[in-house]
Amino acid sequence: AQSVTQLGSHVSVSEGALVLLRCNYSSSVPPYLFWYVQYPNQGLQLLLKYTSAATLVKGINGFEAEFKKSETSFHLTKPSAHMSDAAEYFCAVRGQTSGSRLTFGEGTQLTVNP
Amino acid sequence: DVKVTQSSRYLVKRTGEKVFLECVQDMDHENMFWYRQDPGLGLRLIYFSYDVKMKEKGDIPEGYSVSREKKERFSLILESASTNQTSMYLCASSLGDRTGQRYEQYFGPGTRLTVT
Numbered sequence: 001a002q003s004v005t006q007l008g009s010h011v012s013v014s015e016g017a018l019v020l021l022r023c024n025y026s027s028s029v030p031p032y033l034f035w036y037v038q039y040p041n042q043g044l045q046l047l048l049k050y051t052s053a054a055t056l057v058k059g060i061n062g063f064e065a066e067f068k069k070s071e072t073s074f075h076l077t078k079p080s081a082h083m084s085d086a087a088e089y090f091c092a093v094r095g096q097t098s099g100s101r102l103t104f105g106e107g108t109q110l111t112v113n114p
Numbered sequence: 115d116v117k118v119t120q121s122s123r124y125l126v127k128r129t130g131e132k133v134f135l136e137c138v139q140d141m142d143h144e145n146m147f148w149y150r151q152d153p154g155l156g157l158r159l160i161y162f163s164y165d166v167k168m169k170e171k172g173d174i175p176e177g178y179s180v181s182r183e184k185k186e187r188f189s190l191i192l193e194s195a196s197t198n199q200t201s202m203y204l205c206a207s208s209l210g211d212r213t214g215q216r217y218e219q220y221f222g223p224g225t226r227l228t229v230t
Binding site: 009032034036041042043044045046049051090094100101102104105106107 | 118123145147154155156157159162164172204206208210217218219220221222223224226
């Protein structure tokens with residue numbers, strides 16, 4: 001079965017500091033991996049995705065993530081945090097091969113301090 | 115751009131009422147999904163549909179039903195609302211092809227339902 005673990009339900013950084021949000025996955029099939037962002041009182045927006053092409057994936061708003069098979073990780077990073085990055089971030093992995101489901105992590109709330 | 119709309123942003127209902135949450139997508143997507151989101155639990159799949167009139171149970175279908183009579187519309191029904199169904203409900207859609215694109219889900223803004 002596929003699963004996702006996000007380490008740290010809350011992460012706090014200073015404006016201008018590095019953002020690192022951790023995601024580890026478990027998958028019995030080649031994984032497709034996603035990061036979504038949710039701003040307050042909104043739905044989820046796709047930040048970036050890994051679908052077995054390049055292992056370093058660039059997304060919107062300056063975010064990127066690196067797929068590391070040996071570590072079963074897909075951590076999200078941004079070199080310099082901005083106040084507007086404050087949101088909840090979800091990592092997701094595709095479900096079983098015959099369906100179109102995603103399995104989501106529990107989310108990480110990012111706070112950016114001035 | 116894909117657009118997924120949900121009928122209400124906020125909804126307050128009484129225990130025992132029948133509740134309908136509507137979701138419409140405008141990109142001719144085959145797959146549609148209903149999730150509920152609760153603090154610390156992430157998103158949990160209630161039901162999904164891969165075609166008109168087709169549905170499958172997700173992880174937490176108890177107390178819910180769904181209807182998909184038209185491709186663009188997917189309804190979530192709470193037959194008899196209870197206080198433990200107070201939550202944020204999110205609808206999503208995706209393509210139904212066989213490529214990895216079918217996993218890329220597009221979300222609506224959510225409906226925050228309060229059952230009193």
